[in-house]
Amino acid sequence: MEKIFKRGESLYDVATHYCPGCGHGIAHRLVAEAVDSLGIREKTIGVAPVGCAVVAYDYWNFDCSEAAHGRALAVATGIKRVHPEKVVFTYQGDGDLAAIGTNETIHAANRGENLSVVFINNAVYGMTGGQLAPTTLLGQKTATSIEGRTKKAHGYPLKISEMLALLPGVCYIERVSLENPQEVLKAKRAIKQAFENQINNLGFSLVEVLSPCPTYWGLSPKESLDWIKLVMRKEFPLGRIK
């Protein structure tokens, strides 16, 4: 029988440590597939976040660095400036990129660092037990917004992608979703685009991925996908932002 689908070289054949229905595993695979389809595995350097994806390098078969919580884009800046001909990307959660690391995010984007960013928006802090994230929706219950997020107590969900789109150093921003296979394919194309932009020296590219966290949404994996489609996308509309 002919094999028409197989694991690419950039993804290790290892058991997942993520919860059932988690989006991180899919996003890892999409990154690996984008790297393989561009034939850049041997010149790619990834920067893993602190968050549930802290050991992303246990899944990827290319050079990787850790970064302190929120500092991935500073670390990536250092790597890319030393190796301008390599392809350098960060993979970060919403707490990492849009709370503790907001400063590094905005300034790397504003310098127009020639980097690619995969931004996993799961509307919670997964790693630390499902607390309020900058992207948590109004009304959404978390470990630290027990009655649900309110404008008064917690402010609004932060649309960091739209904010970054204002910066001239940013060349490409797209919001995608992992809610169904069609959207996953779009997400894959967007991630590949972000890498291609870097290869073509176009500047800062970011793909925001709406990603399920069934564990801290208190939903089943299937319900989580529906929640992205029916609820999360209203606050975070899909498509090209820049």
Place this chain on the structure above:
Amino acid sequence: MAKTKVLLSGNEAIAQGAIQAGCTFYAGYPITPQNELIAYMAKYLPASGAVKGQAARVFIQAESELAAINMVYGASAAGARAMTSSSSPGISLKQEGISYLAGSQLPAVIVNIMRGGPGLGNIAPAQSDYFQATRGGGHGDYHVIVLAPASAQEAYDLTQSGFDLADKYRTPVMILGDGVLGQMMEPVKLSSRKIKTPPVKSWALCGCAGRKPNIAKSFFLREGALEEFNLKLQKNYQIIQQKEQRFEGLFLSDAKVILVAYGTMARIAKSAISQLRNAGKQVGLIRPISLWPFPERAFQIKNNRVKYLVLELSYGQMLQDVRLAVNGRQQVEFLGRSGGGILSQEQIIDKVKKIL
């Protein structure tokens, strides 16, 4: 600039030393009293001669000290000789990053031109970050090598040694100075040698062509793995403690009172010693150059009647290391000021006369 002597401030001498050492990446954030360092790097680093095996020399004014130290983490992980500089409050911000560098065994040079604290303190010279520098500074069981120059020339030379030590032991190295050292202009004899070529780093991130992926990380989740790693670090620290103690000794053979001081404080101590010697007083000096490892070897003095007088621009920080080194064998006295006041020769002389 072969074999020339030039007039440089300590800050500039450190920057020029880094350039000579083959530093190809600098990121910093302005703060007094180290602003001459970042300005010198901005002006000269990108334009300095190429370093073999490195793409370019990069200067970045970062958005904060946090960003700067983490850029240094990335650049170091990528194989570059990387440096950042700041002063006390900025160094506090960098501590998380320094801990990550130590935990990832990444070399880097970090300069602290100390100012008065705690808090925003003031911009006067101080030595009050001694504990922070010599005890690791950030979280976790680690040390950084700490070198304390006392002149612009030594700042130039020690910065170069700093890069070599950082690469040799795969550890962050701190150059610890104060505002006087940073800003005082002095003649510096520049090296006539070619710019150094940093060693090839097999662990560096540069794309995994022809090898297994390299990972820069300080995370050890498997049971027992962190303890194993920490023991490895401790072994490295033991070797550093054996091999890298540095100090200057003056009149140690006949001294009845030995002043112990580093950096700018040691220079004032030297002036006091020459006055005291002229008056026939048998006074000597131990000037620690490496603060970590602390030069315990300097204190193996047999005569039990010798007294030490520790002088600091802080309130008894190095004093603790001297007491540990002396281990009760001899008397240890202390004189210090902190918060902007500098101990004068006269204050030192008065104190010595009381002890003698």
